[in-house]
Amino acid sequence: MNRIKTDICILGAGSGGLSVAAGAVQMGAEVVLIEGGKMGGDCLNYGCVPSKAMIAAAHHAHAQSNSDVFGVKSVTPEVDYAAVKDHVAGVIGAIAPHDSVERFEGMGVKVIQDYGRFISETEVQAGDTVIEARRFVIATGSSPFVPPIEGIDGVDYLTNETIFDLRETPDRLIIIGGGPIGMEMAQAHARLGVPVTVLEGDKALGKDDPELVEIALEHVRADGVAIEEGFKVASVSSDGGVSVTSEDGRTIRGSHLLVAVGRKANIGSLDLDKAGVEHDRAVKVDDGLRTSNRRIYAIGDVTGGLQFTHKAGYDAGVIIRSMLFGLPSKAKTGHIPWATYIDPEIAQIGLTEAQAREEHGDAVEVLRFKFDENDRAQAERRTEGLIKVMVVKGKPVGASVVGMRAGELIQPYALAIANGLKISALTNMVSPYPTMTEVTKRAAGQYYVPRLFQNDTVKKVVRFTQKYLP
Known part of the structure; x- marks a missing residue:
């Protein structure tokens, strides 16, 4: 078993973890960064970047079919769905070097490509290496939450972690969840020629100002997206495609199913109890983003608060001030903006x-x-x-x-x-x-x-x- 002693050990190489690693090492701290999945985390590989790349492709398709008003003849775009996914992969590939192992090791960060778990209040094990650190940062992010819907285990459903790998054009896409992820993917697919139905148990985009939402959804519907609000899913089944039935007996049928009902904090394999870190569905932190173990901080989605890439980056700045300089630093949320990239x-x-x-x-x-x-x-x-x-x-x-x-x-x-x-x-x-x-x-x-x-x-x-x- 290898052993490493360091100033700061970071679990998770998403936006927050990478920001802490880059800032801390460039200011003289010794840093170990642990990541068992892909560098760049959810945002680069499954979230912000691929979704915006797909939305950009959908924008160009929409522009071709809606140009008459400018004196340019509208045409029906010929969409190559697989080529759109190649574009998405190309965008990820262009950004990936910025988040790569090579770049961070070039800065002086020790990168361990394995999953880490706490084995004591001062130690983490990743593979055959034990890391003892003065400070730890939990930045493991979140992943798609799939609710225990009756029949879901028998359906080949998609999440944001798998939909960007899909290369065949869906005949009809059903999306469970009318939040930002669901609505962005719904409009993008509709503009690329895919019939889409969104099923939302309450109101679509329910966290935003209803007056603004009404304006936005009018245009989403005009693009061909069917939005079924108040659709509380009771069960799903596979019958050559997929069928989704509501509690009040409505049934919607399609060829593919995307589940986009929310996120869950990635804490299941961290053994937080061994570290003395209090948690429920997420890691509990104080105003300074410290956990119940004063040596350990948590930032970004894993804390269960606002789940935005830029919020994780902001959190990184808050804890660097505290960890490196011993200065009081508190995280706030009132100045954190967000956007939903429908059109x-x-x-x-x-x-x-x-x-x-x-x-x-x-x-x-x-x-x-x-x-x-x-x-x-x-x-x-x-x-x-x-x-x-x-x-x-x-x-x-x-x-x-x-x-x-x-x-x-x-x-x-x-x-x-x-x-x-x-x-x-x-x-x-x-x-x-x-x-x-x-x-x-x-x-x-x-x-x-x-x-x-x-x-x-x-x-x-x-x-x-x-x-x-x-």
């Missing part, structure tokens, strides 16, 4: 309108601006969209966007909320004309409409100065 996109930062009204009552002001008042949106023929900004005492506490490139347009508000800026910081910004980003400024400007343009006192002052100023 039109939905993005959110901070409080939604409903949350803001519940928390702040009458003190909240909701600023609104529609995309059809933006000249670039008109030029692009992408006028479906809305931005809402929730303001309390002159500061934005939340922003919601639906529309083209909403994930980009949310970022000025992410900057403002992260730094406690006033709404005036957005109105002082000058955007080049014509750009979509102008909607963020115009939305902020609505704060001053009643204060300046609908204010009798202001009008009296202006009339006075115009009368008496030389």
